[in-house]
Amino acid sequence: MEPSGRSPGGRACSNQLSLAGPKLYKEPSAKSNKHIIHNALSHCCLAGRVNEPHKNKILEEMEKSKAHHFLILFRDSSCQFRALYTPAGETEELTRLTGYGPRTISQAMIEGIYKYNSDRKRFTQIPAKTMSMSVDAITIQGHLWQTKKPGTPKKPGTPK
Numbered sequence: 001m002e003p004s005g006r007s008p009g010g011r012a013c014s015n016q017l018s019l020a021g022p023k024l025y026k027e028p029s030a031k032s033n034k035h036i037i038h039n040a041l042s043h044c045c046l047a048g049r050v051n052e053p054h055k056n057k058i059l060e061e062m063e064k065s066k067a068h069h070f071l072i073l074f075r076d077s078s079c080q081f082r083a084l085y086t087p088a089g090e091t092e093e094l095t096r097l098t099g100y101g102p103r104t105i106s107q108a109m110i111e112g113i114y115k116y117n118s119d120r121k122r123f124t125q126i127p128a129k130t131m132s133m134s135v136d137a138i139t140i141q142g143h144l145w146q147t148k149k150p151g152t153p154k155k156p157g158t159p160k
Contacts, residue, residue: 032068036136037084040116044123045072045081058084061098072137073101075145077112079123079137092131094138105140107131112139 038059046055062070067086071094075082083099094105102109107130114123114137123137131138 031133033070033133033136034062034068036116036118037062037070037072039118040072040123040136041081043121044116045079058098065097067097069133070097071135072114073099073105074112074114074123074137074139076139076142077125079114085138102140102144105138109140109144110138111141114138 041055041058046052046058062084065086069087071085071087072081073083073085073096074080081099083101084097085094085101085105086097087093088095088104092107096103096105110131113126113128113131113135115126115134116123116136126135128135
C-alpha cells in the first residue's frame, strides 16, 4: 500500500466499513419468544382463513402485553390450541393472557412440554420435565379440564 492510502492498483483502501441505510440486523433477545409464538399461531395452531379472527384477537392481546415470554396451552398431545399464558413474575406459575383454560398453571399441573420447530412448522415434544425459556407450549393433566355439565334429561317420547 502506498502512503497516500491507495493500493498499488489505484483503488482507495479503508479499514473502516461504512454501511449507509437502516440497520437490518437486530440483536436477538434470549428472553423473548414473541416472534416464535406469532409464527406458531399463524402457521400451525390457527392457520387458515377460518381461524383468522381468533388469531388476530390473540395476536392483539400479545402486542398489548408487556411480557417477553409466552406459552401456548394445548388441549392434549394433538396440539389443539386452547390458551396463551405468560410467566407470573418471579413465581413458577403461568397466568392466562387469553383463551380457555385455568387462570393459573403451576409446575405440578404440567403434563407435556413442547418446542416449536419453525422449519417444519410444527411442535415437537421435549422429554424434559422442567420449564425453561426454550419451551413454547405445554399440556396440562387431563383431569384438570372442566367437563361440560350434563344437560337436563329429555322427557321420553319428545322428538329430537
